[in-house]
Amino acid sequence: MSLITNELQDVKSHCEDQIEGSKVITCVPSMVRVEIKRTKFKQLTACIQFPDNYPEQPLIIEFKSKTLAARLLDGLCKVCEKECKKYLGKPQILRLLKFVSSFIDENPLCVCSEEIASIKKELISENDDLKLKQKTSSLYLQITQEAYRIVVKITVPHHYPEEQIRVELKESNFPDLFTKFFCGQSLEISRQCIQPPLKRKPKDPPFEPKPALWPIIRFLIKEVKRFPHEKCPVCKERCLPSDPKEVTEDPNNPKFVERVYCGHIYHYDCLLSYLKTPPFQGGKKCPNCGNRIYHDRWKLTPNMAEARWAHQEARHRELEEYDPQIAMWMFPVLLVKWHCISTCSSCFSCDVTLVLLVSLTYSLFVTVNKYLDNIKNC
Numbered sequence: 001m002s003l004i005t006n007e008l009q010d011v012k013s014h015c016e017d018q019i020e021g022s023k024v025i026t027c028v029p030s031m032v033r034v035e036i037k038r039t040k041f042k043q044l045t046a047c048i049q050f051p052d053n054y055p056e057q058p059l060i061i062e063f064k065s066k067t068l069a070a071r072l073l074d075g076l077c078k079v080c081e082k083e084c085k086k087y088l089g090k091p092q093i094l095r096l097l098k099f100v101s102s103f104i105d106e107n108p109l110c111v112c113s114e115e116i117a118s119i120k121k122e123l124i125s126e127n128d129d130l131k132l133k134q135k136t137s138s139l140y141l142q143i144t145q146e147a148y149r150i151v152v153k154i155t156v157p158h159h160y161p162e163e164q165i166r167v168e169l170k171e172s173n174f175p176d177l178f179t180k181f182f183c184g185q186s187l188e189i190s191r192q193c194i195q196p197p198l199k200r201k202p203k204d205p206p207f208e209p210k211p212a213l214w215p216i217i218r219f220l221i222k223e224v225k226r227f228p229h230e231k232c233p234v235c236k237e238r239c240l241p242s243d244p245k246e247v248t249e250d251p252n253n254p255k256f257v258e259r260v261y262c263g264h265i266y267h268y269d270c271l272l273s274y275l276k277t278p279p280f281q282g283g284k285k286c287p288n289c290g291n292r293i294y295h296d297r298w299k300l301t302p303n304m305a306e307a308r309w310a311h312q313e314a315r316h317r318e319l320e321e322y323d324p325q326i327a328m329w330m331f332p333v334l335l336v337k338w339h340c341i342s343t344c345s346s347c348f349s350c351d352v353t354l355v356l357l358v359s360l361t362y363s364l365f366v367t368v369n370k371y372l373d374n375i376k377n378c
């Protein structure tokens with residue numbers, strides 16, 4: 001038997017036992033086709049041909065895959081050719097297939113190689129960095145904007161894109177509220193990529209899991225770059241200090257930065273005074289985007305806000321009206337006393353007039369106050 005016939009026999013009898021997830025599809029002198037599969041998305045078919053003076057020359061190899069990127073397969077082809085050159089003069093097929101199999105295991109990020117290439121090309125700028133860690137099937141993403149920085153570890157699971165990506169915070173000098181938002185929202189994006197929406201429209205096509213890396217990294221870069229220079233819609237000054245060391249984590253500090261439902265950020269004090277000032281009709285709207293302001297700390301309905309504001313204003317008015325009231329009370333007293341000093345020094349009729357005047361002014365004051373209260377309540 002020739003060397004090729006022997007080798008083909010060997011492939012038929014041992015390939016599927018020795019190489020995990022392999023299936024021999026064709027095994028004839030003109031072509032050997034073997035499928036290697038790890039998951040639905042990590043699979044390829046090796047198409048192998050013998051050159052004229054085999055085994056003195058390396059095998060002719062081509063890879064096909066519906067899920068792995070063409071660029072990755074071309075690169076793999078080149079390294080496989082080099083690998084075969086190590087075994088010139090010997091049977092090469094099983095050695096080559098073992099090499100391909102371990103390549104898939106050692107490069108779990110092969111499943112998203114195309115996605116990573118476009119992320120590097122289109123999303124990552126000079127100040128940012130994306131490092132691949134094949135050993136842990138993860139990516140370290142560092143995003144920098146001014147003096148602010150965040151580093152996250154994104155783990156790509158074995159069954160990606162059908163399994164949910166994990167996002168862990170490794171480093172950040174943003175306030176806590178922001179880092180929680182970055183990580184929480186990233187996880188939400190990855191969840192939405194693998195789980196169908198709860199309310200589906202009847203005409204929607206059947207749900208298919210979508211790759212989540214690109215949308216997560218695009219979201220992180222966009223948000224991390226936006227916040228450091230974003231201005232408070234109320235006072236028009238930047239919300240986050242230019243030096244991250246000056247960030248306050250105290251939620252009652254006037255400069256504490258709050259993020260409201262629409263995504264815009266405010267100084268705590270600015271937001272508080274804005275929410276407490278009319279108009280309240282239709283709820284308070286964000287001056288930047290016009291969306292209604294919702295926040296866990298201020299669950300105010302427009303009516304409650306209106307009532308609170310009216311109450312506060314009434315108290316202010318009371319304080320402001322305090323001085324005129326005193327003047328009103330003092331006026332008759334001073335008038336009578338002046339009369340006494342200038343004319344009679346002190347007499348009984350003056351004292352009676354004084355008491356009468358004081359009581360009259362008091363009842364007049366009470367009546368006017370009641371009348372004003374009635375108007376307000378109407």
Ligand SMILES: [Zn+2]
Nearest residue numbers: 232235267270
């Ligand atoms: Zn402000």
Ligand SMILES: [Zn+2]
Nearest residue numbers: 262264286289
């Ligand atoms: Zn807004």
